[in-house]
Amino acid sequence: MIEIFTPTEVAKARRTGELVANILHTLKHRVTVGTNLLEIDRWAKAMILEAGAVSCYVDYAPSFGRGPFGHYICTAVNDAVLHGLPRDYTLADGDLLTLDLAVLLDGIAADSAISFVVGTATPEDLALIETTQEALAAGIAAAKPGAKIGDISFAIGTVLRGAGYPVNMEFGGHGIGTTMHQDPHVSNDGRAGRGYKLRPGLLLAIEPWVMADTDKLVTDADGWTLRSVTGSRTAHSEHTIAITEDGAEIMTLPTVTF
Structure with a gap:
């Protein structure tokens, strides 16, 4: 299913995106x-419920997971990169943490992810994170009305491959709207000029992610958490955007300051 939204509905998506970004x-x-991953999940739950929103994850049970997910946020540490199931783990100095959050507010979903180092960061970890952020910016810049999904994928892949990272093609970005995951699929590499033609009112979650030295994943015994098969570090950056007449508008920008 591909949904095209009215300006009024896009305004709702903007509010959802702001909530997601502010929580993250x-x-x-x-x-x-010293923070525990289960504590992060409890904080996320409290903020989602306080806003009158609904978690997209608690009852999430796709074919590839051992569902339902049962938690409010994905917490992936170090060699984990996607669908990180919160567990009883206390973060140590130098851990690379990815938080991935999707919520539904007023009938419209938004999805975003950030990676950061807890405590002391290495140059290698910072480069990994920055590359996903640069790839995300490139993908968003390519998301213009009349462009094709392949243009986004090509822009992302050019940055990731140019930095020397392998690219996994199993999981990527996606359409989003009244549900979290919709068509079209947005691969993190591809051929320009191919795929679905972008139209104003289309919402997309664009999410470059990489593993330092492999494109192969392994699933934890929890049935959810995906890790690099080599144990290498990982990073993941994601925004929800709306295609407009003028280009792409990022929905998941925070307004909170500290």
Whole structure:
């Protein structure tokens, strides 16, 4: 299913996106060495419910997971990169943490992810994170009315491959709207000029992610958490955007300051 939204509906998406971004950045501000992943999940739950929103994850049960997910946020640490199931783990100095959050507010969903180092960061980890952020910016810049999904994928892949990272093609970005995951699929590499033609009112979640030295994933015994098969570090950056007459508008920008 591909949904095209009216300006009024896009305004709702803007409010959802702001909520998602503010929760993520509040969590980033709170997280320190010694924070437990289950504590992060409790904080996320409280902020979602206080806003009158609904978690997209608690009852999430796709074919590839061992569902339902049962938690409010994805917390992936170090070699984990996607669908990180919150667990009883206390963050240590130097841990690379990815928080991925999707909520539904007033009938419209938004999805975003950030990666950051808790405590002391290495240059290698910072480069990994910055590359996903640069790839995200490139993908968003390519998301213009009349462009194709392949243009976004090509822009992302050019940055990731140019930095020397392998690109996994199993999981990527996606359409989003009244549900979290919709068509079209947005691969993190591809051929320009191919795929669905972008139209104003289309919402997309664009999400470059990489593993330092492999494109292969392994699933934890929890049935959810995806890790690099080599144990290498990982990073993930994601925004929800709306295609407009003029280009792309980022929905998931925070307004909170610290």
